[in-house]
Amino acid sequence: EVQLVESGGGLVQPGRSLKLSCAASGFTFSDYNMAWVRQAPTKGLEWVASISYGGSNTHYGDSVKGRFTISRDNAKSTLYLQMDSLRSEDTATYYCARPMYTTDYYYPNWFAYWGQGTLVTVSS
Amino acid sequence: DVLMTQTPVSLPVSLGGQVSISCRSSQSLVHSDGNTYLHWYLQKPGQSPQLLIYRVSNRFSGVPDRFSGSGSGTDFTLKISRVEPEDLGVYYCLQSTHFPPYTFGAGTKLELK
Numbered sequence: 123e124v125q126l127v128e129s130g131g132g133l134v135q136p137g138r139s140l141k142l143s144c145a146a147s148g149f150t151f152s153d154y155n156m157a158w159v160r161q162a163p164t165k166g167l168e169w170v171a172s173i174s175y176g177g178s179n180t181h182y183g184d185s186v187k188g189r190f191t192i193s194r195d196n197a198k199s200t201l202y203l204q205m206d207s208l209r210s211e212d213t214a215t216y217y218c219a220r221p222m223y224t225t226d227y228y229y230p231n232w233f234a235y236w237g238q239g240t241l242v243t244v245s246s
Numbered sequence: 247d248v249l250m251t252q253t254p255v256s257l258p259v260s261l262g263g264q265v266s267i268s269c270r271s272s273q274s275l276v277h278s279d280g281n282t283y284l285h286w287y288l289q290k291p292g293q294s295p296q297l298l299i300y301r302v303s304n305r306f307s308g309v310p311d312r313f314s315g316s317g318s319g320t321d322f323t324l325k326i327s328r329v330e331p332e333d334l335g336v337y338y339c340l341q342s343t344h345f346p347p348y349t350f351g352a353g354t355k356l357e358l359k
Contacts, residue, residue, distance in 0.1 A: 157348075159295075167287075167295060167338055169348040181346040217294060222306075230283040230342045234306065236294040 124148040124235045126218045131240030134208055144201040144218030144237055152176075152196035153224045157233065158203050160214040170216070171203065174227035185211070208244045215239040248272050248344045252337075252351035258359040259329050267324045267354045269339035274319050276343070283343040286315055286324045289353075290335040298337075299324065326356070334358065 130142040142158070158170040171182045171192040180192050191204040201218055222234035249272035259265050275282045286299040297306040299315035302322060312327045326333055339351040 159348075166336075166353045167289075167340075167350040169350070172346065172348075183347055222297070222300060228345070230277055230279075230281070230345060232283065232285045232297070232300050232340060232342050233287075233295075233348075234297050234300075236296070238294055 124220065126220060126235060126237035128216060128218050128237045128240035131216065131242045133243045133245065135246050136209060136244055138208055139204070139206045140208060140242060142203040142205070142216055142240055142242070144203075146199045146201065146218075146220070149220070151194075151199035154220055155225070155227055155231065156192075156194060156201045157219045157221075158192060158201075159217045159219050159233065159236075160212075161217070161239075162211070162214040165214075168214075172227075173201070175224070179227045205242070208242075210244050213242060213244050215241050247347055248275075248341050248349050250339055250341055250349050250351040252339060252354050254354060255352070256355045256357065258357055260359050261329055261331065263329050264325065264327045265329060265356065266326075267337050267339075267356075269317075269322045269324070269351050271320045271322075271341055273344070275322075275341050276319060282318065283341060284315075284317065284322050285340045285342065286313075287338045287340065288333070288335050289338065290332070293335075295338065329356075 125147045127145045157172040173192045189207045193202045217239045218237040219233035220235040221231035287295040289295040303315045336353045
């Protein structure tokens with residue numbers, strides 16, 4: 123059974139940093155591209171970042187580009203999101219997501235499995 | 247970036263009824279490989295999103311056949327027949343043809359009349 127368990131959320135002041143983790147199990151983590159998707163309170167879903175299965179390719183949404191860094195440790199089956207220079211508008215539940223298939227990074231895919239999410243609140 | 251427009255924003259329904267949700271994209275979602283990468287999700291209250299339909303009309307594992315997807319190009323529809331209580335929540339469409347970025351629709355809330 124595919125399992126994605128996020129952790130690391132919490133209350134943080136504007137301008138500070140936070141690092142989220144997503145522990146994966148039930149599949150061969152190193153075979154899959156991975157992504158982070160977030161949802162601000164009472165709002166819709168927003169793709170944040172993606173990373174290729176080997177970690178060499180990454181992409182970011184415009185709202186987090188230059189501030190967030192996605193990375194992975196395939197030996198630990200763990201996905202990360204380093205969030206720097208946090209703003210109040212980054213307040214959201216952050217989901218780790220796995221696509222349905224193993225594919226080349228730039229080949230279209232879609233999110234088939236989601237974690238339960240971790241809440242990040244940016245406030246003074 | 248591709249803009250995804252969902253309508254309606256809110257959709258009242260009676261249990262046992264049938265509803266349709268529309269999702270329109272600002273450009274064609276037909277990929278160079280001939281496939282169309284438009285997908286549908288349901289987010290039940292307090293839960294993570296769950297995949298319902300992928301590539302326009304394919305039901306994900308365990309999704310009942312009350313859910314069906316259709317459409318082409320820029321115009322897509324999710325139809326739900328015989329609505330049950332567990333179908334209530336917010337529905338999102340997602341395009342992945344033109345990645346990056348992935349873009350979601352703003353959501354349609356299915357609620358009881």
